[in-house]
Amino acid sequence: MPALIEIERLTKRFGAFTAVDDVSFSVARGEVVGFLGPNGAGKSTTMKMLAGFVTPSAGTARLCGEDVLERPVAAKRHLGFLPEGAPTYPEMTVAGFLGFVARVRGFGGAALRERVAHAMRLTTLEGVRLQPIETLSKGFKRRVGLAQALLHDPPVLVLDEPTDGLDPNQKREVRALIAAMAPEKAIVISTHLLEEVEAVCTRAIIIARGRVVADETPAQLAARGPDLDTVFRDLTLPAAVAADPGAAPGTVTEPA
Numbered sequence: 001m002p003a004l005i006e007i008e009r010l011t012k013r014f015g016a017f018t019a020v021d022d023v024s025f026s027v028a029r030g031e032v033v034g035f036l037g038p039n040g041a042g043k044s045t046t047m048k049m050l051a052g053f054v055t056p057s058a059g060t061a062r063l064c065g066e067d068v069l070e071r072p073v074a075a076k077r078h079l080g081f082l083p084e085g086a087p088t089y090p091e092m093t094v095a096g097f098l099g100f101v102a103r104v105r106g107f108g109g110a111a112l113r114e115r116v117a118h119a120m121r122l123t124t125l126e127g128v129r130l131q132p133i134e135t136l137s138k139g140f141k142r143r144v145g146l147a148q149a150l151l152h153d154p155p156v157l158v159l160d161e162p163t164d165g166l167d168p169n170q171k172r173e174v175r176a177l178i179a180a181m182a183p184e185k186a187i188v189i190s191t192h193l194l195e196e197v198e199a200v201c202t203r204a205i206i207i208a209r210g211r212v213v214a215d216e217t218p219a220q221l222a223a224r225g226p227d228l229d230t231v232f233r234d235l236t237l238p239a240a241v242a243a244d245p246g247a248a249p250g251t252v253t254e255p256a
């Protein structure tokens with residue numbers, strides 16, 4: 001069976017600057033891929049291209065076999081996308097916003113109410129259901145974003161920093177939710193938190209200056225050095241490796 005997410009040679013240039021440079025990977029059902037990289041590495045741009053929100057300069061992205069550019073509506077039916085920030089209409093209530101998203105997704109009547117209730121249950125939003133989104137804390141806003149991504153139970157989830165702004169308890173809850181959904185879905189999460197990769201990901205892709213510099217299991221990644229922090233630094237800071245070639249033996253595939 002083909003992978004649910006297939007990215008081939010995806011590239012994005014902004015003028016003369018190449019933000020994402022020839023990135024390819026696939027994600028199968030059951031995989032949770034941690035997408036890691038320093039600030040500005042190209043994670044969000046890659047995710048936006050995967051979600052059909054940014055047009056690639058070159059390359060293709062497919063969700064459940066549907067090309068995101070050629071068949072955008074069909075592709076997006078398979079996708080739940082949590083962009084960075086708080087992607088909502090601030091003056092709407094939580095229930096009002098999720099009801100709106102459910103209608104856009106084609107639900108009505110009892111099915112709509114059931115979907116909204118289920119999404120709020122999964123993300124623990126029932127207590128604030130009638131509160132305007134603009135009055136919520138950052139963590140709750142993030143959970144509203146997550147709820148809209150999960151609402152139609154899509155086979156593909158692309159989540160840009162899903163635990164950003166959450167307190168440690170909420171982080172644990174969201175990670176548990178991701179782990180519970182994982183067997184049925186292909187999931188990509190971007191994160192700056194190396195502990196998140198170990199906690200919830202079956203695979204880690206590290207990107208630096210727009211290029212993939214590692215794609216392996218968290219255990220394989222950890223085995224490259226004394227700890228994940230060091231491995232991450234050595235993979236993403238080529239200057240540091242050049243100054244101390246013994247720091248990360250045989251690890252660097254970073255281009256000049």
Ligand SMILES: Nc1ncnc2c1ncn2[C@@H]1O[C@H](COP(=O)(O)OP(=O)(O)OP(=O)(O)O)[C@@H](O)[C@H]1O
Nearest residue numbers: 014017019037038039040041042043044045046084
């Ligand atoms: N619309 C745009 N126009 C010009 N440059 C852009 C645009 N969007 C992103 N970039 C640049 O592309 C690069 C990659 O940005 P991107 O947001 O994908 O990085 P990121 O890995 O998600 O970073 P962070 O971890 O800080 O969120 C950055 O240098 C950014 O400034």
